[in-house]
Amino acid sequence: MHGVIISNLKKYVEEKLGEEAWDTLRDKAGLPGKAFIPISMYPDSDLEDLLAAAVEVTGQGRDEILKDFGAWVIPPLMKMYRSFIPDDWDAVTFLKNIDDRIHERVVRMKDANAKPPHINVSEISPGLLEVEYQSHRDMSYLALGCVYGVAEYYGQKAALMEEKRVVGTHRTFIMRISAAEQTQRDAV
Template identity: 30%
Template sequence: MHGTIMTLLKRYVQTQYDHATWVRLVEASGITYSDFEVQAVYPDQDLYTLVGHAAEMSGVPAEELHEKFGEYLVPDLMLMYGKLVDPTWRTLEMVENTEKHMHVHIRHQNPGHNPPVLQVERLGKNELQVEYVSPRRMGALAVGIIRGLAVYYNEEDRIEIEPVTSENGERVSIRVRRN
């Protein structure tokens, strides 16, 4: 897992709860470090373990935490990759172009960093079918990011996001509509 994601997870826990919660979470997870280097790559299992223990501690299902974290990530992702974003895009256009603009850039700039593959099909002017493909099985995070994009573009009341398959599979189908 990219160090940026791990760093943002730490900040998410600290802002949603507090620093003491982060410390308890790291201790419960058995991870020997609590600070992450942004450019480093960490075992995916570290994120799964942290989120799993956070789910146990909070009573919130892990998939829901992944979604909430995905929503939280969007402003930082837009700040990091804003130069790759066309200013005329809104939620659907952003989702439609993430693979060919942001993910290709990430893979090229940082070999070894493997964002999910997003296969996006435009079904109509106001509808997309997204196929999330990743052995990480973090489709809920992708759903959260799409929800976060709708908030970012002030379209949260106009965008419907419907996972068509289980959000914890290697391949997750997500339907996104603008009303």
């Protein structure tokens, strides 16, 4: 697992649950005192153990935590990798290019042997996307949360229309991306 994900998980946990919560999760995960550096790689089991601890501490489901974290992590990742993203993109364009032009490139830049998930996004009709997640990891809800986060980052709205579990950890989500509703302040 890429350290940038786990190091951002730490920030997420501290923001949502308080600074002491990270130490609690690491202890419950059997990782007391372990530091996670953004540029390093870690065993997938470290993230899984931290997620299991988060489920125990919060009472939330694993997929719910992954989805919320996925939406939360987009702004820091966009800031970190801004040079990879053309200024004229919107949420749909970003998502359609996520696997080939961004995700794969960033992960392989850090570790040539990494096995990132395959995330294929195709536009079925204007604003209607099919997001296909394939990986040996069961992190599809992280990807789903990221779709929500990308839409919000671009001032748009994402809505889940359909979810299909194809095989094992392979999932497909049908998402509608649309302009965010006008706020009352914008209407004045």
